[in-house]
Amino acid sequence: MSKQISLNVFTMNCVGHLNGGLWRHPSDQAYRYKDLDYWVELALIAERGKLDAIFLADVLGMYDTYGGNADASIREAMQTPVNDPLLIISAMAYATQHLGFATTHSTTYIQPYLLARKFSTLDHLTKGRVAWNIVTSYLPHAAKNLGLDDLLPHDERYARADEYLEVLYKLWEESWDEDAVIRDVEKGVFTDPSKVHKINHIGKYFKVPGPHVCEPSPQRTPVLYQAGQSSKGRDFAAKHAEAVFTMYPTKDLVEDYIKDIRQRARNFGRNPDNIKIIPGFVPIVGETEEVAQAKYEAYKKFSSYDAALAHTGGATGIDFSQYQPTQVIADIKTEAHQGMLGIFARSTPGSASKHVRDWTMEEIAKTAALGSFMPVVVGTPDKIADWIEEWSSIGADGFNITELEHSGTVRDFVEMVVPVLQKRGIFRTEYKYKDLRSRLYQREQAHLPEDHPARTIVKEVVQ
């Protein structure tokens, strides 16, 4: 049997995620994000397509760099308003049997003891179908509203997150023995107290005596997602993550990233195959090439310059409003120029015909609006499947299907592309494993594998 790929829906509990301006598209349903029916519909489509999970991004504040305020983000509903992603999961879990739910949660604004309970609860409620996308939060607007004067310095955020994970591993993996809950009516013992342990964590950032307040959930630790890009971030991912997702535009960049992250994983004593690489991409599929291209043109038509640059500016700290749409990147002679080149001048996305340095701001915005520089793959189901096979061949283990049109992107993919992938033998025709981790590893592996650093941390505690 060929290698089997993973497939997630990549979306967010808001109107505009990485599709600036597309709320104007007449088919876009994202304005219904406040409605549980909307989410359950999406979950049912995804489960019909045997997809692995719905992956929910999140931010805790607004993008307020563009023009020095959040007006463009607000006007264009660019990740604003944004609702809590955790709170929609139980409805989707109730309506489905197999689909997983990967959700973003920051380590910066909540004590680990509370976060531990949230994910234990979700893992119980979903019967082991939950993943956590670990972020340290990058928006200054969020920091300022959440009790900090500004963002914590980048490296400190990661040092703190590292200890944070240590606390969580102790709570999730060690605090309750597997057979602690016995519900023995005769003996009058629901839980055996000798099998519930304090963790007595005293670190630089956290003091957590424990025990955890939750009994062991099916996966104990949720599947760990991460997307570190900086050197610190990549080390963090290589140490902790079981799946990393990328947003690189080209195959070369992903290939470099895979090599790098797997080498870093080896440095942490891990089996590099236990980190799954999940690039994001935007499939635009049609029954014919013409239909697909027409969809693409419509998306382009509704994309918003301001929305795209408000988002990209917020994510990079560059106020793009100072430039004219006709401004060519290479002609900008400021520090921001260097910043932009650092971010975008990786090489050109698949469909572009000239080097990114020669792009105008208009071209940057158009690309940012349609999937934030991730590959946009337009064509027939077979063409999309070819692309997937090509990227799989360089070591990608799965893909995040990024929504441009809610929920049309996913529906089209499930109806047209999934059958082709199944026919080619690279994607499941039935769900096989009960929990999300086993599905990711493609073997019975409900708990963290033996080579994961959590095992060493917990062992040190127990001894």
Added chain:
Amino acid sequence: MSKQISLNVFTMNCVGHLNGGLWRHPSDQAYRYKDLDYWVELALIAERGKLDAIFLADVLGMYDTYGGNADASIREAMQTPVNDPLLIISAMAYATQHLGFATTHSTTYIQPYLLARKFSTLDHLTKGRVAWNIVTSYLPHAAKNLGLDDLLPHDERYARADEYLEVLYKLWEESWDEDAVIRDVEKGVFTDPSKVHKINHIGKYFKVPGPHVCEPSPQRTPVLYQAGQSSKGRDFAAKHAEAVFTMYPTKDLVEDYIKDIRQRARNFGRNPDNIKIIPGFVPIVGETEEVAQAKYEAYKKFSSYDAALAHTGGATGIDFSQYQPTQVIADIKTEAHQGMLGIFARSTPGSASKHVRDWTMEEIAKTAALGSFMPVVVGTPDKIADWIEEWSSIGADGFNITELEHSGTVRDFVEMVVPVLQKRGIFRTEYKYKDLRSRLYQREQAHLPEDHPARTIVKEVVQ
């Protein structure tokens, strides 16, 4: 038409709430608390009975006073393990149309900006069916695991909570104008930025510039529940709460409380009728008196001395393990004695035949195990209805139906008592209002009324 009462289910996302030891009862289903089906079943029963809401209690740590450790709480599943209550709501909301959800959340361990988003999200997802039970958290075990060395002093917790509410009112009531979201495709405006305002809160405890990240939800501010008992707590409730719930054993005490809280409300310039009083009680109902009494005897049989005193001890800070079961309260000559008397010597619960000072520890524990000193009303549907009418006549606006047997207590109530209440014309036969606040006030009142202090606070901001 007679005065209409409110009715909530009072429960918790755990095995043992206020029913120590009853997990042993063969019909008790609470061990299924990890299962969404369990919660949806409960919600459907409650909605079938046209109840107002499911009210979810919560704690963030363990009761570890009894014997100086949490062993008894763990052994007896006494609010341990305990899962997150917010995360079960969307599944229940998806499965129902009308039922409300009141959930506890502490103000002590989360920034108001984050809490604002949680409740805005829930209010959107439930289409205006959510209430927040405001607590400041009383367990030292939680404090120690959540970054504090110990509990904040009681009065400071309330001062901080008061400012916390001020921040929330600004975010919920003032930050987004009602017509901010216009979704105007032609103009390219999803939200009009001139109608989204910063709140610029700078206080003693919090600095929150805003704006809120959520668009206005149906109720904006969730219905505000509180249960302050101390003088500071009562003032807090009188100022902020729209519904207060009590756990007093006798009518006299509730009557005193109602007078006191309504007077305090007047002192805050509020219409005292805009604070609804919701005593908790435990109905044990049977087709005949004999059936009801037999159920009661079975509950008593399965109640646990340790569980009851672990909970009561944790809530009062008294280690009851130092006393023998035969110890008579009046004979205890220690400081703890005074503490206990202060707590229980209100007068005797309905069914008791002697003054609480003459009770043994055994009697205290038996009473604590069956609803933590709330009235236990045993009998036929008519007898329960009589009791409800009697307590309504002293000014109670509704009742929290406290579960002893999950979900039997609620099922019995819905099947046998609700029809009697409906026949007597004191309880709705159909849901009338869409949002929970209107249901509580029994008039169209989706938003906080004009006399609520939030209005003044917000007005001061705007001017």
